[in-house]
Amino acid sequence: MITFEEYLGQHGSGHESELTDELLSNAKVIVDKANKLLAAFGEERGLRSGWRPKLVNDATPNASHSSKHITCQAIDIEDDDKRLQDWCQANRGENLIPLGLFMEAKIATPSWLHVQIVPPGSGLRVFYPNAKWAARAIEEGLA
Numbered sequence: 001m002i003t004f005e006e007y008l009g010q011h012g013s014g015h016e017s018e019l020t021d022e023l024l025s026n027a028k029v030i031v032d033k034a035n036k037l038l039a040a041f042g043e044e045r046g047l048r049s050g051w052r053p054k055l056v057n058d059a060t061p062n063a064s065h066s067s068k069h070i071t072c073q074a075i076d077i078e079d080d081d082k083r084l085q086d087w088c089q090a091n092r093g094e095n096l097i098p099l100g101l102f103m104e105a106k107i108a109t110p111s112w113l114h115v116q117i118v119p120p121g122s123g124l125r126v127f128y129p130n131a132k133w134a135a136r137a138i139e140e141g142l143a
Helices: 004-012 021-041 054-058 083-099 131-139
Strands: 047-049 074-078 102-104 112-116
Touching: 004 021, 004 047, 021 074, 021 083, 021 112, 083 102, 083 112
Parallel strands: none
Antiparallel strands: 047 074, 074 112, 102 112
16 A cells, blocks of 8 residues: 555655645545555555655656646656556546546656546557657567
């Protein structure tokens, strides 16, 4: 089980003053939905990345400058064997629909599952984080 404290504390130490009521509310929602996702999947997995304050996010390699981790609307869950990603991505994300989650396509997340509680710009349940990843997926015959 991923805890609320773990989600906020992993990268947030020293940034506690940045937590607003809205961020705390978002964090409770994403942690709850992540744990429901893991319960439906039937296995425990650990936290790879939780809330990232803006300064931490800006220093994170390959992180989007508009990452949903900054707003506590996203979570990365350990998935070295990709079985969780496969389960979530099946049937265009059918397993994510009851939870209101959206995931980055596994081509962009080699050892973790990224899920978020807000739809991406494309509105797709399983999405590519940017055009670079979409082009790569097409090139590799994955899209």
